[in-house]
Amino acid sequence: MPSIFSRIVAGELPAYKVAEDEHHLAFLDITPLVEGHTLVIPKKEVDYIFDLPPAELAALHQFAQRVAKGVKAAVPCRRIGVAVIGLEVPHAHIHLIPMNKVADMNFANPKIKVAEERMKELAAAIAAQVPAAEGEAAPVPLESKAERETAASSPAAEAPADAAADSTLEQLRQLTEGLYFVSESDSPLAVVSYQAPAGELDAQELLKLLNQPADTPVQTQELTHFLRNHTADDGVLGNVELANRFKALQMFLKQELEDVKVYRIGKGPQLDAYALGRTPGGKLAGFKVTLIET
Structure with missing residues (x-):
């Protein structure tokens, strides 16, 4: 690798x-x-x-x-x-x-x-x-x-914004292919994309995009902290090559998307986490995983 x-x-x-x-x-x-x-x-x-x-x-x-x-x-x-x-x-x-x-x-x-x-x-x-x-x-x-x-x-060289967004999503698919997030169970990384709101992405706007009830708990986390056990060479994956792939994904998200955050949606023991940032074309893109935390 x-x-x-x-x-x-x-x-x-x-x-x-x-x-x-x-x-x-x-x-x-x-x-x-x-x-x-x-x-x-x-x-x-x-x-x-x-x-x-x-x-x-x-x-x-x-x-x-x-x-x-x-x-x-x-x-x-x-x-x-x-x-x-x-x-x-x-x-x-x-x-x-x-x-x-x-x-x-x-x-x-x-x-x-x-x-x-x-x-x-x-x-x-x-x-x-x-x-x-x-x-x-x-x-x-x-x-x-x-x-x-x-x-x-x-x-x-002008190209439609959708073309740039599609390129970003394709690169995300390549970077996440075969990767699993390890909590108390393994969850595949699924690439997601949504139309970004005009203003700031707050909890209520995010819940609307995800079709979640307005009272669903939302917690935010910094991407590097969220992935810290997966980017470490001696982390939970036990595999340096996989850790390097997570490092590459983290670098891509931080360089190609703006204001990347991880949003933890819901309560344990099972909840969804979305790593999302804004694309140059005005969309939200990133990946989703399901966490099991007891």
């Missing part, structure tokens, strides 16, 4: 790219410590960074050096901190972290949430500042989620 990063390299998952060459890729971390937190990876999937041959390890750091210059030029900071952790994703990667104090590098700090528009701005600003490698032409803009959306808004 390819790592999440290999799927980004292959174009199967989106990313806020900031630099790329034949053998390396750099993109913004979607759960950053600070704004501008960037990941640098070799395109070849190698779990442990120090298993890379010496020449490839040196080339990765040389690429990271250029990216770091771009990050520092685009994001106000004193230095760019460098870290290699290597436990979360089984694909070698370097963290480049804008820092003004040592505490900015503490991975025990709560991760921040950066709005999508701001992520687009940061990616574009960093990409514009990454210097070309010696002997190369100046870098050209990279294809990213932001650029795809900009291109899609031009008259020559």
Whole structure:
């Protein structure tokens, strides 16, 4: 099973790219410590960074050096901190972290949430500042989620909103195929889609969409917390490949949908949980599972 990063390299998952060459890729971390937190990876999937041959390890750091210059030029900071952790994703990667104090590098700090528009701005600003490698032409803009959306808004490439929604649902179907949520029983992940209300999605609006009684209890939960036992390599699935698939699904939902939340509908011992966010086409999309909690 390819790592999440290999799927980004292959174009199967989106990313806020900031630099790329034949053998390396750099993109913004979607759960950053600070704004501008960037990941640098070799395109070849190698779990442990120090298993890379010496020449490839040196080339990765040389690429990271250029990216770091771009990050520092685009994001106000004193230095760019460098870290290699290597436990979360089984694909070698370097963290480049804008820092003004040592505490900015503490991975025990709560991760921040950066709005999508701001992520687009940061990616574009960093990409514009990454210097070309010696002997190369100046870098050209990279294809990213932001650029795809900009291109899609031009008259020559305009497509119906339903087409974008259908594409999102198809990707969700691929990502959830064969996945089960484990509570006290296993529940398959079912892709769902609804027409989003014009205003905020509150409990009453959601219950109307689901044809549930108005007094049905509704609890909200953050997606990362809801999936925490399924994205952990040593979680309830007992399978690193399945955990990586849940990580890929989580990343997709957070990058492609807005305001993603998990809504727990009803009371135990059996209740339904919906992970939903807004698509660019104005719909709600995500997945549903049935939980057994006694």
